[in-house]
Structures are given as C-alpha cells and as structure tokens.
Amino acid sequence: xxxxxxxxxxxxxxxxxxxxxxxxxxxxxxxxxxxxxxxxxxxxxxxxxxxxxxxxxxxxxxxxxxxxxxxxxxxxxxxxxxxxxxxxxxxxxxxxxxxxxxxxxxxxxxxxxxxxxxxxxxxxxxxxxxxxxxxxxxxxxxxxxxxxxxxxxxxxxxxxxxxxxxxxxxxxxxxxxxxxxxxxxxxxxxxxxxxxxxxxxxxxxxxxxxxxxxxxxxxxxxxxxxxxxxxxxxxxxxxxxxxxxxxxxxxxxxxxxxxxxxxxxxxxxxxxxxxxxxxxxxxxxxxxxxxxxxxxxxxxxxxxxxxxxxxxxxxxxxxxxxxxxxxxxxxxxxxxxxxxxxxxxxxxxxxxxxxxxxxxxxxxxxxxxx
Numbered sequence: 001x002x003x004x005x006x007x008x009x010x011x012x013x014x015x016x017x018x019x020x021x022x023x024x025x026x027x028x029x030x031x032x033x034x035x036x037x038x039x040x041x042x043x044x045x046x047x048x049x050x051x052x053x054x055x056x057x058x059x060x061x062x063x064x065x066x067x068x069x070x071x072x073x074x075x076x077x078x079x080x081x082x083x084x085x086x087x088x089x090x091x092x093x094x095x096x097x098x099x100x101x102x103x104x105x106x107x108x109x110x111x112x113x114x115x116x117x118x119x120x121x122x123x124x125x126x127x128x129x130x131x132x133x134x135x136x137x138x139x140x141x142x143x144x145x146x147x148x149x150x151x152x153x154x155x156x157x158x159x160x161x162x163x164x165x166x167x168x169x170x171x172x173x174x175x176x177x178x179x180x181x182x183x184x185x186x187x188x189x190x191x192x193x194x195x196x197x198x199x200x201x202x203x204x205x206x207x208x209x210x211x212x213x214x215x216x217x218x219x220x221x222x223x224x225x226x227x228x229x230x231x232x233x234x235x236x237x238x239x240x241x242x243x244x245x246x247x248x249x250x251x252x253x254x255x256x257x258x259x260x261x262x263x264x265x266x267x268x269x270x271x272x273x274x275x276x277x278x279x280x281x282x283x284x285x286x287x288x289x290x291x292x293x294x295x296x297x298x299x300x301x302x303x304x305x306x307x308x309x310x311x312x313x314x315x316x317x318x319x320x321x322x323x324x325x326x327x328x329x330x331x332x333x334x335x336x337x338x339x340x341x342x343x344x345x346x347x348x349x350x351x352x353x354x355x356x357x358x359x360x361x362x363x364x365x366x367x368x369x370x
Contacts, residue, residue, distance in 0.1 A: 024107045027052040027072045029060050030119060035067035039150050039248050040125035043111045044072045045134030047226070048097055051075075058226050059129065061233055066245045071115040075100050075133075076107050100137035102144060104266055108137055112148060124150060124251040131155040131226050132194070139202075142181060143174040144267035147260070151182040151248035153241065155231070156191050156224050158198035173283035174261050175205060177270075182213040184244045186237060188222020188229055215244060254313035256290040268303065272314060277304025290314050294333075295321045
C-alpha cells in the first residue's frame with residue numbers, strides 16, 4: 001500500500017491503495033475532529049458515470065456532521081470477459097463502463113481493508129456507503145463480508161436487480177449474514193431505475209429474520225440521482241442518516257459466537273472461522289461458539305474444510321476441545337509471537353496471538369441444507 005500526502009484536515013487528500021499489484025486511486029477527506037468511538041471511516045462507492053473525486057464532494061458533509069473520514073475509490077474499468085449480471089435490468093448487457101466487483105483483491109474491498117490503517121484508524125471502525133451501482137456493491141460486499149464492517153448504508157440500491165424478475169438464490173442464501181450488521185437504506189419514492197419496492201422487500205425480509213437494527217428511510221420527492229435525495233444539512237433524511245452513522249458501534253474481531261454463510265471459498269471467512277471446499281449450488285454454513293475457557297463448538301454444512309483462527313481473546317493457551325459436528329477433536333493452542341504479524345485478515349494484526357487449526361470434515365457430514 002502506498003499512502004500519498006494524506007494529512008488530516010479539512011481538505012481533499014489522495015490515497016493510492018494496492019490491489020493485487022494494481023493501484024486503486026482514492027479520494028479522501030478527513031475532518032478536523034474525528035469521533036474517538038464508533039465508525040471512524042466511511043468507504044463510499046459512487047454510482048455509474050461518476051468517480052471517487054466527484055462523489056467525495058457529494059458525501060463530504062457527512063464527514064463533518066459525523067466526525068468520520070470519507071474514502072472514495074474510483075471503480076476500475078471492466079476486465080475482458082467480465083460478467084455484469086448483478087446489474088441486469090439496470091444497465092444490462094450494454095453497460096461497459098467502470099464497475100464494482102466483489103473479489104478479495106478488487107478495488108472496493110481493497111479500500112475497505114486498507115483505508116482505516118492508512119488513515120490511522122483502528123480496525124473494526126470501517127463502514128460502507130454506496131449509491132446506485134455503488135449501493136448494489138455495498139449490499140453484495142456486506143452479504144459476503146459482514147464481519148469486516150461496522151455498518152452499511154445504501155442509497156437508491158438493492159441487493160440484486162435480478163429480483164425485478166424473481167428471487168435471487170445467492171441473496172436468499174446470504175441474507176442471514178446481515179443480522180449482526182446495522183444497515184440503513186435510503187430510497188427515493190420516485191426512483192424509476194431501482195424501484196423502492198426492491199429496498200422495501202429486502203428490509204422486510206431482514207426484519208422477518210429477526211434483524212434488530214435495519215432501517216428504511218423514504219424520500220418522497222427523491223428520484224434516482226443523489227442530488228435529488230436532499231441528503232444535505234438541514235433535511236430530515238440527512239439528519240436521520242447522520243444519526244444512524246453516529247449510533248453504529250465499532251465492530252468486534254473476536255465475538256464469542258459466529259454465524260456465517262458462504263457460496264464460494266473467497267468469502268468463507270468470518271471473524272475467527274473460515275470455510276473452504278464449498279460445494280457449488282449448496283450454501284455452506286458455520287455456527288461456532290466459545291463454550292468454555294478451552295472449548296469450542298462448531299457445526300458446519302456443505303464445506304470440506306474448516307480453519308479456526310484461535311486467539312487468547314477466545315480461549316486460554318493449552319489443550320483445547322473442539323466439538324465439530326458432534327465429534328470431539330483435541331488440539332493444543334500454543335500462542336507464538338512469530339504468528340502475530342501473519343494475521344492480515346481485515347487490517348492490522350490483532351492485539352492477541354493467533355494460530356490456525358485446519359480440520360477436514362468427515363465426508364458423511366458434507367450435507368446440503370434441507
């Protein structure tokens with residue numbers, strides 16, 4: 001990662017973040033006063049036809065009102081042969097402009113992973129905000145990596161444009177991942193590109209699943225463009241969005257219970273557990289809990305391998321009993337200071353030491369969801 005003249009202050013600074021060796025240009029704004037708790041940085045994803053510098057000027061009032069840094073990457077050009085099925089119905093096959101993608105080394109996720117550290121903000125204090133195409137990306141990144149975010153905010157967006165025509169199986173499989181993530185959807189009632197009903201349906205489904213902190217803010221005169229949404233100081237919707245940003249707590253890297261779903265290995269990681277060998281067509285699930293000072297219980301479906309990232313934040317050093325799908329597995333947790341710097345998931349190394357334990361799941365336990 002390369003950091004160029006990112007000096008805190010009420011001015012625009014440019015960051016260059018590294019994504020698989022490629023530069024990700026980022027426009028950033030750091031207000032004079034940063035809040036010491038809660039969200040510290042908003043990674044803001046622009047819509048089609050815009051760029052990070054233009055979107056920064058639109059969202060910068062949020063930085064001052066909330067006391068958070070704003071980081072706005074620019075979407076990269078599409079790669080040859082790249083599919084854009086998530087935008088079907090909005091731009092369709094004719095859309096060939098720059099767009100957001102969701103891989104671990106792609107521009108949006110690189111900005112999430114690296115921007116807080118580049119600005120000197122602690123891990124767990126990063127949130128995502130996006131509008132239109134950028135909002136679709138926020139939905140999809142949050143569905144896949146909720147453990148890396150403090151909250152998500154979407155404006156005139158939906159999880160999938162395919163839901164104009166019927167259910168999206170990937171969204172159905174992953175929606176429960178959002179239950180622990182505060183989420184706010186702001187949507188214009190006059191939006192003719194992404195209908196309000198798509199946002200309403202997503203919020204309704206999350207509430208039906210028991211989401212404790214999801215909100216839909218409707219803007220009566222709002223159309224699709226950001227400038228029609230009245231998201232400027234003095235409006236009710238601006239004040240409500242600010243209140244939601246300020247209220248969101250910082251995320252935790254080491255919760256005592258983890259629930260996660262994945263449809264591909266690249267997003268099989270959540271907090272201190274990760275799945276791989278995920279079977280096509282069957283969403284993998286993991287439910288993991290700390291059950292004692294040296295004991296864990298883990299239940300996994302539709303994956304071939306499990307990795308545990310043990311920490312003194314979770315269990316005490318020494319023998320650890322892991323009950324995996326009802327079977328006991330004994331291991332020994334020996335914290336090694338040399339491993340401290342090897343843990344790069346989601347930002348700087350944690351304050352405690354980490355070891356990895358890999359377990360092969362018995363073949364008779366690789367079962368699909370009922």
